[in-house]
Amino acid sequence: MVSSYVPDCWHVDSSLVRDAVGWEQLYRMRVVPWDQKVPTPALVDLVEKHWPTELPRGHTALVPGCGTGHDVFYLAGRGYDAVGSDISATAIARCKERATVNGQTNVRFFTADFFKHAHEQQFDIVYDYAFFTSMPPSSQEDWARICAECTRPGGVFVALMFPTDVTVGDGPPYVLSLDLYKRILEPYFELVHDDPACPSGPGRIGRERMLVWRRRI
Numbered sequence: 001m002v003s004s005y006v007p008d009c010w011h012v013d014s015s016l017v018r019d020a021v022g023w024e025q026l027y028r029m030r031v032v033p034w035d036q037k038v039p040t041p042a043l044v045d046l047v048e049k050h051w052p053t054e055l056p057r058g059h060t061a062l063v064p065g066c067g068t069g070h071d072v073f074y075l076a077g078r079g080y081d082a083v084g085s086d087i088s089a090t091a092i093a094r095c096k097e098r099a100t101v102n103g104q105t106n107v108r109f110f111t112a113d114f115f116k117h118a119h120e121q122q123f124d125i126v127y128d129y130a131f132f133t134s135m136p137p138s139s140q141e142d143w144a145r146i147c148a149e150c151t152r153p154g155g156v157f158v159a160l161m162f163p164t165d166v167t168v169g170d171g172p173p174y175v176l177s178l179d180l181y182k183r184i185l186e187p188y189f190e191l192v193h194d195d196p197a198c199p200s201g202p203g204r205i206g207r208e209r210m211l212v213w214r215r216r217i
């Protein structure tokens with residue numbers, strides 16, 4: 001199961017995470033090396049340092065592909081009504097259990113395939129971390145369109161690019177670049193914040209780039 005592809009962050013054979021069954025199996029086996037067990041440092045930095053002055057505060061947040069939900073719980077802790085979704089029922093069950101244990105009422109989780117779910121709500125903030133890079137190139141334009149549909153006009157789409165240093169190979173993680181984000185997101189969003197030196201957790205320093213996009217009205 002050890003991969004030679006991105007040994008310091010992914011640690012699993014890419015072929016195991018190309019469909020719903022694969023993701024679910026890894027969550028069941030608790031083989032989740034992408035899970036940092038804490039809120040993403042770059043998201044915390046954005047919200048604590050930049051958000052109050054540069055970006056509008058919102059009230060609702062969506063984290064698609066939320067895994068075990070650390071970022072959802074973080075945003076809820078900052079006062080947002082936060083929603084997390086994931087294709088893995090096991091990951092979502094762990095999120096729901098944690099919400100129950102914490103007695104947290106401003107979080108909601110549901111199991112769904114992001115590409116097939118009929119999203120009926122628009123959010124002030126949509127946050128993507130390590131989800132986009134898990135999707136094959138054939139899904140990228142759909143990902144951008146659905147992220148836009150989920151973001152209210154004037155709201156923000158926060159895309160933390162990771163890993164920035166994978167330039168070849170067949171993912172996940174798939175190859176990312178600023179040009180790629182711009183090509184598929186600019187029809188819907190304007191780039192308003194770009195931080196290539198955002199703080200990162202162990203093994204990820206210098207390999208992440210925080211991008212914030214405002215939904216065009």
Ligand SMILES: C[S@@+](CC[C@H](N)C(=O)[O-])C[C@H]1O[C@@H](n2cnc3c(N)ncnc32)[C@H](O)[C@@H]1O
Nearest residue numbers: 023034035065066067086087088113114129130
């Ligand atoms: C690399 S993990 C990142 C999880 C989480 N964002 C984190 O940082 O820990 C990618 C996540 O996307 C989920 N996922 C994969 N395909 C999905 C899909 N089509 N719809 C929703 N979630 C999906 C996986 O189950 C997994 O939790």
